[in-house]
Amino acid sequence: MNFTIKNALSPVKEGYTTxxxxxxxxxxxxxxxxxxxxGTLIDGQDKLVLPGFFNAHTHSVEKWQRGIIxxxxxxxxxxxxxxxxxxxxxRVYLSALGTGVETLLSGGTSVVDxxxxxxxxxxxxxxxxxxxxxxxxxxxxxxxxxxxxxLTAGMPEGKLLASHEYxxxxxxxxxxxxxxxxxNFHQPEKGTSILVGPTGIQLCTDALFTGCVALSxxxxxxxxxxxxxxxxxxxxxxxxxxxxxxxxxxxxGFLDEKTSLAHGVWLNDTDIEILAxxxxxxxxxxxxxxxxxxxxxxxxxxxxxxxxxxxxxDGASSNDSQDLLEAIKIGSILHNxxxxxxxxxxxxxxxxxxxxxxGAKGLGVHNHLGSITVGKKADLVLYDxxxxxxxxxxxxxxxxxxxxxxxxxxxxxxxGRPIVVxxxxxxxxxxxxxxxxxxxxxxxxxxxxxxLGKIESHYRRIMSLST
Amino acid sequence: MNFTIKNALSPVKEGYTTxxxxxxxxxxxxxxxxxxxxGTLIDGQDKLVLPGFFNAHTHSVEKWQRGIIxxxxxxxxxxxxxxxxxxxxxRVYLSALGTGVETLLSGGTSVVDxxxxxxxxxxxxxxxxxxxxxxxxxxxxxxxxxxxxxLTAGMPEGKLLASHEYxxxxxxxxxxxxxxxxxNFHQPEKGTSILVGPTGIQLCTDALFTGCVALSxxxxxxxxxxxxxxxxxxxxxxxxxxxxxxxxxxxxGFLDEKTSLAHGVWLNDTDIEILAxxxxxxxxxxxxxxxxxxxxxxxxxxxxxxxxxxxxxDGASSNDSQDLLEAIKIGSILHNxxxxxxxxxxxxxxxxxxxxxxGAKGLGVHNHLGSITVGKKADLVLYDxxxxxxxxxxxxxxxxxxxxxxxxxxxxxxxGRPIVVxxxxxxxxxxxxxxxxxxxxxxxxxxxxxxLGKIESHYRRIMSLST
Numbered sequence: 001m002n003f004t005i006k007n008a009l010s011p012v013k014e015g016y017t018t019x020x021x022x023x024x025x026x027x028x029x030x031x032x033x034x035x036x037x038x039g040t041l042i043d044g045q046d047k048l049v050l051p052g053f054f055n056a057h058t059h060s061v062e063k064w065q066r067g068i069i070x071x072x073x074x075x076x077x078x079x080x081x082x083x084x085x086x087x088x089x090x091r092v093y094l095s096a097l098g099t100g101v102e103t104l105l106s107g108g109t110s111v112v113d114x115x116x117x118x119x120x121x122x123x124x125x126x127x128x129x130x131x132x133x134x135x136x137x138x139x140x141x142x143x144x145x146x147x148x149x150x151l152t153a154g155m156p157e158g159k160l161l162a163s164h165e166y167x168x169x170x171x172x173x174x175x176x177x178x179x180x181x182x183x184n185f186h187q188p189e190k191g192t193s194i195l196v197g198p199t200g201i202q203l204c205t206d207a208l209f210t211g212c213v214a215l216s217x218x219x220x221x222x223x224x225x226x227x228x229x230x231x232x233x234x235x236x237x238x239x240x241x242x243x244x245x246x247x248x249x250x251x252x253g254f255l256d257e258k259t260s261l262a263h264g265v266w267l268n269d270t271d272i273e274i275l276a277x278x279x280x281x282x283x284x285x286x287x288x289x290x291x292x293x294x295x296x297x298x299x300x301x302x303x304x305x306x307x308x309x310x311x312x313x314d315g316a317s318s319n320d321s322q323d324l325l326e327a328i329k330i331g332s333i334l335h336n337x338x339x340x341x342x343x344x345x346x347x348x349x350x351x352x353x354x355x356x357x358x359g360a361k362g363l364g365v366h367n368h369l370g371s372i373t374v375g376k377k378a379d380l381v382l383y384d385x386x387x388x389x390x391x392x393x394x395x396x397x398x399x400x401x402x403x404x405x406x407x408x409x410x411x412x413x414x415x416g417r418p419i420v421v422x423x424x425x426x427x428x429x430x431x432x433x434x435x436x437x438x439x440x441x442x443x444x445x446x447x448x449x450x451x452l453g454k455i456e457s458h459y460r461r462i463m464s465l466s467t
Numbered sequence: 468m469n470f471t472i473k474n475a476l477s478p479v480k481e482g483y484t485t486x487x488x489x490x491x492x493x494x495x496x497x498x499x500x501x502x503x504x505x506g507t508l509i510d511g512q513d514k515l516v517l518p519g520f521f522n523a524h525t526h527s528v529e530k531w532q533r534g535i536i537x538x539x540x541x542x543x544x545x546x547x548x549x550x551x552x553x554x555x556x557x558r559v560y561l562s563a564l565g566t567g568v569e570t571l572l573s574g575g576t577s578v579v580d581x582x583x584x585x586x587x588x589x590x591x592x593x594x595x596x597x598x599x600x601x602x603x604x605x606x607x608x609x610x611x612x613x614x615x616x617x618l619t620a621g622m623p624e625g626k627l628l629a630s631h632e633y634x635x636x637x638x639x640x641x642x643x644x645x646x647x648x649x650x651n652f653h654q655p656e657k658g659t660s661i662l663v664g665p666t667g668i669q670l671c672t673d674a675l676f677t678g679c680v681a682l683s684x685x686x687x688x689x690x691x692x693x694x695x696x697x698x699x700x701x702x703x704x705x706x707x708x709x710x711x712x713x714x715x716x717x718x719x720g721f722l723d724e725k726t727s728l729a730h731g732v733w734l735n736d737t738d739i740e741i742l743a744x745x746x747x748x749x750x751x752x753x754x755x756x757x758x759x760x761x762x763x764x765x766x767x768x769x770x771x772x773x774x775x776x777x778x779x780x781d782g783a784s785s786n787d788s789q790d791l792l793e794a795i796k797i798g799s800i801l802h803n804x805x806x807x808x809x810x811x812x813x814x815x816x817x818x819x820x821x822x823x824x825x826g827a828k829g830l831g832v833h834n835h836l837g838s839i840t841v842g843k844k845a846d847l848v849l850y851d852x853x854x855x856x857x858x859x860x861x862x863x864x865x866x867x868x869x870x871x872x873x874x875x876x877x878x879x880x881x882x883g884r885p886i887v888v889x890x891x892x893x894x895x896x897x898x899x900x901x902x903x904x905x906x907x908x909x910x911x912x913x914x915x916x917x918x919l920g921k922i923e924s925h926y927r928r929i930m931s932l933s934t
Binding site for chain 1: 530698754762786787790809815854863874905
């Protein structure tokens with residue numbers, strides 16, 4: 001579809017301008033004032049146009065457990081998560097759909113799904129979420145979540161745990177699954193990319209990491225992993241490598257300009273230098289970092305050092321939402337308490353650039369995405385500036401980032417395809433999705449996790465908590 | 468109006484139950500199962516019923532500047548705010564209306580408006596917001612924001628500032644205005660209360676505080692003030708009193724069980740003991756504390772010491788929203804990073820109790836409000852648990868507090884009067900409000916504050932920031 005947006009507000013260096021944007025066959029072909037209308041006319045009056053944000057780290061399947069896991073740190077929260085993980089494809093499909101919808105309705109046009117795989121049905125899991133994202137029309141980066149060590153290995157002194165067992169699948173088998181997923185599904189030009197996605201240093205051997213590097217090099221895949229989310233992981237890295245996790249990842253060649261790492265809460269200054277040097281990206285997930293008590297990632301330090309930053313919602317049971325505008329707001333203002341010099345605080349315009357171009361850079365796709373530039377793909381969002389939550393009128397991006405925008409998405413295009421029109425999704429029936437989510441779930445409370453009971457005393461000991 | 472809610476989900480000690488609630492003439496008359504329907508039948512199926520939250524600290528007029536003030540600490544942010552404060556009654560009316568609407572649509576039934584008064588039109592300002600809140604139907608606690616020292620006195624070593632001048636109104640004149648407001652407008656039984664509301668130690672003499680105490684005693688008024696929002700205020704208190712601000716407020720008799728104090732970011736352990744001893748309340752405003760870089764209030768320590776806590780949005784230009792559910796979420800999860808022992812972390816149910824009963828206690832009205840109890844006033848909210856943002860179904864209060872609920876308010880009653888029905892306000896026309904807010908404002912960016920230029924170098928010096 002070809003279209004021309006007329007007279008939408010758009011940020012410039014100082015303030016705003018009104019802009020026309022021509023889109024032909026999914027590509028931005030002209031940007032300027034007084035452009036001719038090619039294709040459908042889109043009235044941008046009283047609307048703000050921005051590139052689509054990247055939801056640069058999430059786990060779609062967690063949606064089935066949002067709101068139910070008690071306030072716990074990551075290592076114990078994981079026990080709950082794993083004990084009650086849903087295991088059927090219908091749920092996998094619906095949670096991907098729901099994650100995509102909430103991302104779109106909060107300004108996102110791309111989602112990075114660090115995808116939990118159902119054991120024995122790995123490729124089917126991947127195929128299922130791709131079907132959901134393609135049906136919905138959101139751009140999807142699927143990083144199959146892989147590990148080759150058991151959950152108990154993820155804790156310092158984890159080998160002491162009685163339940164420590166070998167992981168169910170060998171490293172080679174796991175890498176073979178990822179390679180097959182690449183062969184079957186990696187079609188960036190059609191809006192679906194496969195990433196290599198080792199879980200993180202806490203659950204992966206070096207062999208898995210270097211196997212991922214080899215696949216990434218062979219197929220030009222972006223790389224994605226968790227990194228130093230918790231204090232416990234910092235301890236574990238010291239145990240495992242006798243150096244920092246970042247140093248180790250650099251040494252084994254995992255870090256490059258298309259590597260994005262979720263969290264980075266426990267980075268030290270040397271780590272930050274390495275990330276800047278290797279042009280790696282930190283995906284900031286402020287809400288899950290708070291919810292799990294992980295800490296505050298040193299984002300201002302990273303920015304000063306030149307590290308690229310993007311925003312993620314993280315999985316919906318550690319957040320517990322998929323609202324990108326919420327993640328962007330909190331991920332911006334949270335850091336004001338970490339530096340008394342307000343001159344380094346993140347401005348709303350900077351936040352938007354991190355969410356757009358920062359997201360694209362983290363995936364190595366900034367030549368095609370992340371800004372409103374002639375020749376780039378038309379992943380665009382129009383915000384309705386007459387929505388109550390954006391009134392009275394002041395600074396549009398200030399309102400969007402610092403406020404609490406509700407019902408503000410007027411239109412969304414992905415690859416030039418209209419996914420949201422007049423605030424309504426064009427590709428799926430929201431009421432049907434609601435009904436499915438409702439029917440396949442029930443009210444719950446006070447759920448007990450058997451695994452939690454097994455590992456809690458170990459966790460309290462290694463974290464020096466009173467018993 | 469009499470009505471009976473049937474079969475709504477309601478939290479009990481362990482999990483949830485379905486509840487019927489009978490309301491007659493604004494009072495909850497029966498709570499239980501299988502109650503007869505008196506008056507209108509309200510179907511509670513797939514809905515959660517909670518007492519209304521308290522938006523326990525805000526400044527409605529700030530709404531005109533939300534999204535526009537750059538990232539700055541309180542003392543410099545105030546310069547922007549004051550330089551561009553709107554000065555007409557129509558704007559005062561509309562921002563109160565908007566503040567009330569956003570509070571209602573995020574689960575609040577009471578608002579504490581620490582109300583900026585237009586000089587020379589103080590009583591008219593108060594009358595105007597009361598008209599707005601009464602038209603809308605929200606319960607209002609109006610604390611006229613009073614001071615008797617000029618803005619520059621609010622900074623450490625502020626007397627050094629060249630622009631330091633005496634305040635425009637004498638202490639006695641100011642107290643006379645508050646007393647007149649009490650005589651004219653204080654009608655708690657009609658849903659409008661006047662509070663004494665000295666701005667805070669940074670801008671008030673002891674004479675103003677003790678004058679407020681006298682008025683509070685004479686008319687049984689609740690007391691409200693800011694307290695230790697910033698590091699600079701902590702320094703100022705040491706300069707001014709040679710003891711902590713809390714100790715000083717205790718000594719002059721300002722602290723009692725109907726005193727609520729906004730922020731308390733820089734409380735020390737002794738301060739917390741004093742607050743517990745005097746049964747004072749801290750109103751936690753997490754979003755403005757982050758936005759202004761003030762810090763993290765020691766809420767877990769307060770709770771352990773038995774200090775009552777409630778939640779506020781704070782004014783909409785330091786937040787920059789009036790969404791109580793957002794304040795409750797961030798005000799709950801933020802503290803997980805302050806204590807590694809997760810057993811002290813705030814649970815979603817605890818948050819709800821703080822937002823309801825905590826809010827009522829802070830205003831000394833917990834005998835009438837803050838819980839679903841026979842004999843209390845019917846300030847009730849029904850949440851639609853079939854909304855997309857609350858699906859799939861898990862723990863209803865977990866979803867509400869930890870998620871990002873959007874469009875979830877089904878019904879709201881204040882004093883038994885239906886204010887929201889089927890998600891729509893019954894008392895005002897939202898589209899008219901939007902149009903008014905739109906018409907009286909314009910897109911802005913890059914606003915320069917003349918006062919900021921005058922005080923910034925002083926601020927940087929006293930806060931030991933590089934120049």
